[in-house]
Amino acid sequence: MSTLRIGQVRPWGGDLVDIVVKDGVVAEITSAAIDSIADADDRLDGRGQLILPAFSDVHLHLDSSCLGLPVRQYTGEPGRWGRIMNDRARWRTAERSVAERATFALAVAIANGATRIRTHAQVDADSGLEKFEGVRAARDRYADLADVQIVAFPQVGILLEPGVPDLLDAALREGADLIGGIDPCEIDRDPVRHLDTVFGLAERHQVGVDIHLHEAGELGLFTMSLILDRVEALGMQGLVTISHARSLCGGLPGVPATIDRLAVNQVAITHAAGPKGWELPLLELAAAGVRVGVGMDGQRDFWSPYGNGDMLDRAWQLAFTNGFSSDLEIEHALAVATWGGAGILDRGLEPLDRLGLHPGFEPGDPAEFVLLGAANPTAAVMDRPAGRTVVHRGAVVRVDTDLEGFELPGRWA
Secondary structure, three states, rough: EEEEEEEEEEEEEOEEEEEEEEEEEEEEEEEEEOOOOOOOEEEEEEEEEEEOOOOEEEOOOOOOOOOOOOOOOOOOOOOHHHHHHHHHHHHHHOOHHHHHHHHHHHHHHHHHHHEEEEEEEEOOOOOOOOOHHHHHHHHOOOOOEEEEEEEEEOOOOOOOOOHHHHHHHHHHHHHOOOOEEOOOOOOOOOHHHHHHHHHHHHHHHOEEEEEEEEOOOOHHHHHHHHHHHHHHOOOOOOOOOEOOOOHOOOOOOOOHHHHHHHHOOOOOOEEEOOOOOOOOHHHHHHHHOOOOOEEOOOOOOOOOOOOOOOHHHHHHHHHOOOOOHHHHHHHHHHHHHHHHHHHHHHOOOOOOOOOOOOOOOOOEEEEEEEEEEOOOOOHHHHHOOOOEEEEOOOEEEOOOOOOOOOOOOOHHH
């Protein structure tokens, strides 16, 4: 039985405690002993630091990341389709292979405290399985340091080019964990065939679904209703995620009923803490019991120059774009970036159904932690301190981010 004793830490900024971890889960939490626990193979002295559940990046595109490489001038045309085609025209011109770029981006994410990750890997007629295989190589390299799920993602649609359903089927046979989809009305212009293909592959391979849904307004709500119809018909409650879900952001009259239906069918929502017009109703979703997570999305890629591999930065962005200012609200943004995403990858974890929750430190909870020097959660979000200690499956993990040809972004350098 493996045991790790973490001494003198403050869960969510609370009182000092000692945490005993056995076989990867929290076994016991007690008031901190007077003497600190000296560092050893089975002991970690927290030195009074803040301890949080590890970050969960649940909407990531490792295959497109150019993190650590020189920032390029943006060359895409306006709109989603322009960005998709810009990526297709230029992804082979990146200075490193997909596997190398995905490996570096994953290493930075883990070093910053993310041990639970869901990444999309593009599958299409142009790239075939090359991007999926690159992401799979990165996942395999760090299999002992983080839990990584891969979504086979048809970014250019499923019906516009021949052979895409077969490629998606092949990706699932070769290790993809979920099947994706994207904007069935706006891109493929045939939502029934698009969704029937997605859910047919999910049923054939017994995997979950994670669909990008950028479609806004009534159109997005309509597509969401088609997704929910299939969840109900196939009994896939708890197995489906909708990414971005922009139609929930506009305050339309149909949004409350849609949120209730999402909750009943245990459909989760992930997003990237987007700008004006993309702010999800986080508090309403929490009150309904809908699981919500956040992620980096693309990073310094052919879509945008944003992203730095630090989910604590993304928690700050989530709080900022939603206009949060109270400690309770800022802590909720932090909870979404940690426990919220974890509860999407592991539906056995309790959802964030109200403000003020401080999950992750009950006996039986997974021992996925990040320790950092901050007085409290709000200070952690505002300051985003470096020098973090990461615990995965009850063991301290260290990852080498010194990969040839890559430079750590920003202040981490």
